[in-house]
Amino acid sequence: MVNARPAAKPTEAELTLLNVLWKMGPATVRQVHDEVSNYQKTGYTTVLKILQIMHEKALVIRDESNRAHVYAAANSETHTQSSLIKDLISKAFGGSTSKLVMRAIDDSTSAKEINDIRQLLDSLDK
Template identity: 85%
Template sequence: MARDNTNIKPTEAELTLLNVLWKVGPATVRQVHDVVSKTQKTGYTTVLKILQIMHEKTLVIRDESNRAHVYAPSNSEIFTQSSLLKDLASKAFGGSTSKLVMRALDESTSKEEIADIRQLLNELEK
């Protein structure tokens, strides 16, 4: 269920936690902290506080039926990515999707990524 919170943009720290939730599914603070702490030094209480703020901002939903609250993203990864890209295109590229894509593609783009992009463009043209 996608909530209409497109005007609310997650911070970098919030995106880190959202990526964990999109990958593992609904999780407790402990579970999210365990995943995050594998790649960066973050305290349990920091993860808890960020998730609480995200709940207030409607970026996550919280199941309070058990002692350990379970958090889940309010919106899908694709929905959130699309919202962020639209905002970026509007703010940095004058609303031009083609300018955004041309800037994103450079010599670091792999042959596999180019093939995927070409396939997507062919599907969009049909």
């Protein structure tokens, strides 16, 4: 599932479709469209075009063995998230992970989330 060459950074619309593919697994354009239509108004041809562009950008792979092409994410959700975070840290936080974390943890962070973060940090220390 992991693509050998680095994929381009997905746009917001592409991330929407990637989230559907990560959730559903390989799917036809119709299946992706039906899922996206549950929470936003999008035309079938729009989903098709975005998936075609994503294929050109190596964000998805396409199985053309059947009449209805089946699309799948070229990289895992974790891989894509890591790539986006690394890019954000580099561009917006001068390469500083701690600046990103300090910015992400603000007054709106719940006590439970802070506790989860503490547990994660403790497990990394061990």
